[in-house]
Amino acid sequence: MPNQPPADIKFRAQNQLGELFAALDSGTGREVRRMLSTLTPQSVAQLLESSPPRIRQVLWKLIDHEVEGEVLQELSDDVRSQILATMDTEEMVAVMEGLDADDVADILQDLPERVMAEVLSAMSETDRARVEDVLAYDEETAGGLMDTDTISVRPNLSLDVVLRYLRRHEQLPESTDSLFVVNRKGQYIGLLPLSKLLTTDPSVTVREVVNTDVDPIPADMPDTEVARLFEKYDWITAPVVDEDNRLVGRITIDDVVDVIREDADHSLMSLAGLDEEEDTFAPVRRTARRRAVWLGINLLTALLASWVISLFQGTLDKVVALAVLMPIVASMGGVAGSQTLTVVIRGMALGQIGRSNLNWLLSRELGAAALNALLWSLVMGAITALWFNDSRIALVIVAAMVINLLTAALAGAILPVALRAMRIDPALAGGVALTTVTDVVGFLSFLGLATWYFA
């Protein structure tokens, strides 16, 4: 089961947390500080993510100042902004010391305009310049993901010169696997992989070994598209260029991995009306507020279904068995529909589904639905006949289930595509829209047929 870490490892992580909480209860701040100091920033971040808000604030105060910045950048937006809310400008500037420009920008974008301006103006000249380069781009584009610390070389240099040039560096930027080759206008020409540099005769020039296969990423490309390119071509770093093809930065796989995780979580969370950035341990009130809207929307759709039922009160009065059976028709439709819906939404997220193959998909779904409708409606018909020994109700439920399962497949396949065409997020609105359809059609077909048949 891919989403379950093995008992022992889960146990270890949970143990850390347990010990920590224990130490906190016993109130010995020093003990907790010692424990935290033994952990990597990433582990500290995970502990914070796994703690209720109040404990989070306490823990944060006990973290070694040097690592605060690294910890902060590992946190999800939601948790991070909770912690930033408790800091003043000086503290923020101090915390962001020595973070990558893209990470600082990422953090600043969560802050209110005013605070962001304050923090920026309090930063050093050079730092601000580098951060503002990144801030110039939308958070959800390549520009928002990129780092600006690239090492670029000219094509006319010999590898030997490049090697001596590198030796002058204390160290290369993190996860540097290639140098970027640019012309004198600073425009991107190609890549010079470090491995190539190490396996080639130093006397040859960069021009002779430059790799021009990798197209640079335009700074305004959406981050999900960047992620798909990295996934597709197994890149580790990729160059980012502006509209004049000038090299402006590089994107590294570690930033992309976060996008992939969020992108994949998006469908799951949205189908339940949740935000993929949602903090697992958000406080009661915020949680309640966020979910209230969703419940309200669903109450409306439920009321619509009830209104449909109310049209047939006369029939229900005569044949009470119908009231007993009607939820089955609706729920089977809902389940069948949600399967189609999930497959289609996932397929769209992976960029597999479009005009050219939608018809095939639709007929496939209808075919599969027809087979299952036949199977389970007959089963249900038999059960009904035995339960209420009334063949007429049995016939009605068979017909109603067939109608609703086919409708479900149709709705499950078409709704997400239609919603996207309307620029509405299918993952968010698809589920509600679908159950509305399957409930209404389910009750309408079952009770409608019964009314007509028993009249």
Place this chain on the structure above:
Amino acid sequence: MPNQPPADIKFRAQNQLGELFAALDSGTGREVRRMLSTLTPQSVAQLLESSPPRIRQVLWKLIDHEVEGEVLQELSDDVRSQILATMDTEEMVAVMEGLDADDVADILQDLPERVMAEVLSAMSETDRARVEDVLAYDEETAGGLMDTDTISVRPNLSLDVVLRYLRRHEQLPESTDSLFVVNRKGQYIGLLPLSKLLTTDPSVTVREVVNTDVDPIPADMPDTEVARLFEKYDWITAPVVDEDNRLVGRITIDDVVDVIREDADHSLMSLAGLDEEEDTFAPVRRTARRRAVWLGINLLTALLASWVISLFQGTLDKVVALAVLMPIVASMGGVAGSQTLTVVIRGMALGQIGRSNLNWLLSRELGAAALNALLWSLVMGAITALWFNDSRIALVIVAAMVINLLTAALAGAILPVALRAMRIDPALAGGVALTTVTDVVGFLSFLGLATWYFA
């Protein structure tokens, strides 16, 4: 909306597909072959993934033989096995020429034992050895993910010697960013990043610059745990060791990215009773068969709910309005519960939830549920009073909704944890279990209270 590529890019990909289908219809195989030859193996794979099975087979035959292997390794297990099913041993061996050992092993594991043995014995001595190294480990462990083509050096060498040693290579293994330092027993000591190698004085020895911070990954670690480590520490490659700490291979981020994608997809697909490897374009019969089981299980739970309703036929006979309103109580519980369930399942997948913070989470969920129960039950009570102008039914539905929303929160938080304790996948069983609870409790509380109140 993270899961939606921008119109133009979607358009481009879909255009390729459109043109391709058009070319296929016009029946000019040469034209299609030309189009395919202009695409990268990754793009060809995407086209195959996006095509119905019959077209897939046709396309496959038109693909340039050189790239068949690369295309194959880019495909999802489900699609890949469909294509392999049409090949004989010689063809398979030919196709796998020049693939990484881990990719070949990955492909072989999808094949029937007998076929796998045939293919292995038909491979060259050295290839077979390297593949069998990987096959020795479970597909879902670090060993199953790893590549065996590592470059290792001894600590006593000078960097200068290492540099000359590397020069002797035609090229380094793909995405090599570090060399591995091992002792004469072949046991792992640490990393030597290429960037370090390039920025340090060549006269120093490996021992002086070796990075020993990165712990090696035990070959039997589950792949999801490996993925979490890569995500956490932003690794690009990591060493894999056996139980004696001997270096046996390396894992690169590109293989990990696939694990992350699957891991994240797992919850989404499972909640709808689907397999995350499911082929979006699987043929009708396979699709129908796979979903039949799920629908059957849901029919059973729906029947249980109906049986509960049937206990109150007498009351329904007296007050038909109850039949109209009862689905609302059930559906609101289902929605509220699924929100809690999703948050908890996601939190568990991210390793955030365990014994130490479960209680806090539970009380948070109950708190949020209480607030929303209050709000929406009162709203619904008012609507009922106006609609049926019967204050008694209004009171009953208020009480029933409060009960069911609290139950939903309780079930949504506890079920996944309980299921996992029973070694049942919460993502797969959680949804059904939850709706069963919310339906039964919903109908039971609403009709039960009404019966008692109206008696």
